[in-house]
Amino acid sequence: MYSNDRGRTFQEYEGNPVIKHGGRDPRPLWYAPGKHWVVALYDEFEGGGYIGFYTSPDLKTWTFQSRIKDFFECADLFELPLGDKKYWVLTAASSEYRVGQFDGKTFTPETPKLKGHLGRGFYAAQTFSNEPKGRTVQIGWLQTATPGMPFNQAMSLPNELKLRQTAGGPRLTWTPVKELETLRDGPDQGAALANFRTELMEVRAGFEPGDAEAVELTVRGAKITYDVKKQEVVVNGYHRVPAPLVDGKQNLVVYADRTVLEVYASDGLTYIPFPFVPKAEDLSVSVEEKGGKAKGLSLKAYKLKTCWRHE
Secondary structure (H helix, E strand, O other): OEOOOOOOOOEOOOOOOOOOOOEEEEEEEEEHHHOEEEEEEEEOHHHOOEEEEEEEOOOOOOEEEEEEEOOOOOOEEEEEEEOOEEEEEEEOOOOOEEEEEEOOOOEEEOOOOEOOOOOOOEEEEEEOOOOOOOOOEEEEEEOOOOOOOOOOOEEOOOEEEEEEEEOOEEEEEEEEOHHHHHHEOOOOOHHHHHHOOOOOEEEEEEEEOOOOOEEEEEEOOEEEEEEOOOOEEEEOOOEEEEOOOEOOEEEEEEEEOOOEEEEEEHHHOEEEEEEOOOOOOOOOEEEEEEOOOOEEEEEEEEEEOOOOOOO
16 A cells, blocks of 8 residues: 555555565565665464565565564564664564564574563564654553453553663663653652552662562552562562663662553563553552662652543
């Protein structure tokens, strides 16, 4: 399909289909070094799960170039800097990803397949092309119950993706975009938690472990615990994921909505989207150090305005 009026109306191209393949979910992008278009798409080639790559000079004539195995649905491909080098990241619906190089025709991985998000109900995420500030910003589908809402399920917060060098190699990080600060409804109330009550909130806790065994946030009834010995975040006592200290410190960020938590740790190396419908009466935040005292514990808490306008 194409549009000559900036997307207000569309026409079917008479030469369809422009690509014949055994799959779905095309992800187009412009490959500047080769001055051609690329489509990465899910392809059930010979009964397997692949991402196939096709190229075109004009968006009408497409040539198959290569495919890579063991990815399922909703391909995405983007380039990110790391120091003075650039890498390409290939991901798909589960948010598992590989880091490597892409020459406009073939993706050459330099890592094994890596875990993306470490939560639940986050699927089929995509990044924006040509983001005005040059960032790589991703939004995912949150498969969460939405009782009483005039819509079904939700989308994640927009997260900026970056690469960080670790002992195991380059890894993705997820960070809530700075524009979310415009939703803050008043100043930080972390020093006055006894009077802090709201449905929608942003909570930030930073600390060095000291001799504490755990630091636990209770956010609208949900427990977000940092297990110091295991260097893990535990959500509601049972969902446990790795969250290493960064330079001896831990920073937890929690956004609580009416149907979901989004938890960030380890400066974005750990991202935990988590379906959660709190009780209506649970509107508070608290923090507790267990087994000892953490060093330099700081807490910020913000009430948030809704971004949903339902007429």
